[in-house]
Amino acid sequence: MNGEQFREYGHQVVDWIADYLDHTRDYPVLSQQKPGELVDRLPLVAPEKGESMDLILDDFRKLIVPGITHWNHPRFFAYFSISASAPGILAEMLCAALNVNGMLWKSSPAATELEQVTLSWLRQWIGLPDEFFGIIYDTASISTMHAIAAAREMADPDIRRRGGTGRLVLYTSEHAHSSVEKGALALGIGQENVRKIGVDAEFRMNPAALQSAVENDKAAGKKPFCVVATVGTTSTSSVDPVPAIADIAEATGMWLHVDGAYGGSAMVVPEYRHYFEAVNRAHSVVVNPHKWLFTPIDVSVLYTREPEILKRAFSLVPEYLKTAEDPRALNYMDYGVQLGRRFRSLKLWFVFRYFGHEGVAHLIRNHVQWAGKLANMIRADPDYEVVAPTPFSLICFRHRASDQHNRDLLEKLNKSGKAFLSHTVLNGRYVLRLAIGNIATTWEDLEETWQLIQVLGKTT
Numbered sequence: 001m002n003g004e005q006f007r008e009y010g011h012q013v014v015d016w017i018a019d020y021l022d023h024t025r026d027y028p029v030l031s032q033q034k035p036g037e038l039v040d041r042l043p044l045v046a047p048e049k050g051e052s053m054d055l056i057l058d059d060f061r062k063l064i065v066p067g068i069t070h071w072n073h074p075r076f077f078a079y080f081s082i083s084a085s086a087p088g089i090l091a092e093m094l095c096a097a098l099n100v101n102g103m104l105w106k107s108s109p110a111a112t113e114l115e116q117v118t119l120s121w122l123r124q125w126i127g128l129p130d131e132f133f134g135i136i137y138d139t140a141s142i143s144t145m146h147a148i149a150a151a152r153e154m155a156d157p158d159i160r161r162r163g164g165t166g167r168l169v170l171y172t173s174e175h176a177h178s179s180v181e182k183g184a185l186a187l188g189i190g191q192e193n194v195r196k197i198g199v200d201a202e203f204r205m206n207p208a209a210l211q212s213a214v215e216n217d218k219a220a221g222k223k224p225f226c227v228v229a230t231v232g233t234t235s236t237s238s239v240d241p242v243p244a245i246a247d248i249a250e251a252t253g254m255w256l257h258v259d260g261a262y263g264g265s266a267m268v269v270p271e272y273r274h275y276f277e278a279v280n281r282a283h284s285v286v287v288n289p290h291k292w293l294f295t296p297i298d299v300s301v302l303y304t305r306e307p308e309i310l311k312r313a314f315s316l317v318p319e320y321l322k323t324a325e326d327p328r329a330l331n332y333m334d335y336g337v338q339l340g341r342r343f344r345s346l347k348l349w350f351v352f353r354y355f356g357h358e359g360v361a362h363l364i365r366n367h368v369q370w371a372g373k374l375a376n377m378i379r380a381d382p383d384y385e386v387v388a389p390t391p392f393s394l395i396c397f398r399h400r401a402s403d404q405h406n407r408d409l410l411e412k413l414n415k416s417g418k419a420f421l422s423h424t425v426l427n428g429r430y431v432l433r434l435a436i437g438n439i440a441t442t443w444e445d446l447e448e449t450w451q452l453i454q455v456l457g458k459t460t
């Protein structure tokens with residue numbers, strides 16, 4: 001494709017994106033396709049001869065778009081709603097065009113240095129001390145896995161050479177994200193060595209139960225090595241008591257990792273910092289800009305006070321990757337499993353500069369305030385109950401009728417294409433989750449979605 005053709009198709013693509021972003025509302029939020037529908041419509045083998053861009057773009061519109069669930073839709077309230085803001089999309093385009101691999105400083109100095117700078121900016125916005133080193137991975141699951149690997153290295157440095165002995169034990173709450181257990185699985189800690197500590201009535205880890213689990217394990221000859229607290233759990237956005245957990249971690253010599261994949265973004269707003277007390281005592285913290293900082297997926301940030309331990313866990317430099325030592329030339333490949341690294345910091349740079357601290361804080365503040373207001377409206381309807389506190393932008397609620405009624409209500413709502421919510425189970429009951437996080441969501445979207453839920457709740 002020559003430059004002229006690229007320009008022509010590039011303009012077509014940009015026009016399509018601009019129209020799409022202006023009219024995302026016109027699409028059903030949840031794809032209406034059936035499983036296998038796209039597979040059945042596509043050829044079984046790849047084309048032998050190249051095809052025209054016109055045809056490819058046409059098929060993108062006709063075949064791919066109908067199979068899309070629109071995370072960009074202002075009424076996408078499922079899981080943790082995310083946003084691809086326009087400056088982030090523009091940066092993604094440039095990132096693909098530059099196509100650099102930021103494995104070493106030398107392999108693209110700007111990729112490495114922009115990562116250092118943007119992560120230092122974000123660190124200041126969320127109020128973490130200067131000593132925290134930042135690194136970008138693709139997802140929180142991978143950030144957390146690396147944190148657990150560093151914890152393992154701190155507890156048993158010989159494990160790198162010898163492999164595991166099955167003695168190390170990891171603690172987290174029964175409301176922690178499944179990525180914590182998956183990280184332990186991947187690192188050979190073993191599911192049997194993951195303790196899921198019970199929670200209180202507000203779904204927060206019970207520190208007394210953590211303390212006794214640690215003591216039991218020590219008495220049994222095990223070695224407690226890592227505790228993962230969550231600030232903003234997946235099911236309810238509850239905040240574990242980090243100060244008490246940090247006390248136990250410090251007294252036991254365990255690595256404390258804080259999962260702020262979703263909630264951590266709220267640290268950008270000074271008046272919500274009280275939810276994050278003692279997070280600065282953690283050895284590592286994960287925050288996902290791709291969840292609630294208006295940056296297109298994927299970008300997850302791990303901060304750690306112990307970069308040397310993280311490096312020790314992973315550094316392995318074959319001859320062909322050796323470069324001259326320079327204290328200012330950071331080689332991010334030393335701090336993780338992957339070698340190749342996308343230029344993800346470019347989109348953080350675009351997003352942070354475009355919105356500024358004030359703009360990002362304003363968006364998050366709106367979402368949190370709207371969640372509080374909507375939770376009050378739900379509470380005011382005698383047919384519904386709000387079943388968990390709403391510290392951030394997630395509301396957990398249910399119709400007071402049966403679980404089946406709630407299930408049917410959710411299915412009808414999602415099938416309507418007008419809004420998309422997800423569910424969880426709390427204290428054995430089926431619960432609807434409405435998460436606000438999309439940049440285009442307005443208060444009217446929330447009001448109208450609630451009215452629709454009320455109508456469907458009556459007719460279900």
Ligand SMILES: Cc1ncc(COP(=O)(O)O)c(C=O)c1O
Pocket residue numbers: 079080138139140141142177179230232233234259260261262288300
């Ligand atoms: C609290 C929490 N941690 C971790 C994750 C995993 O995030 P990722 O998809 O970036 O791996 C999620 C996903 O929703 C989450 O809610």
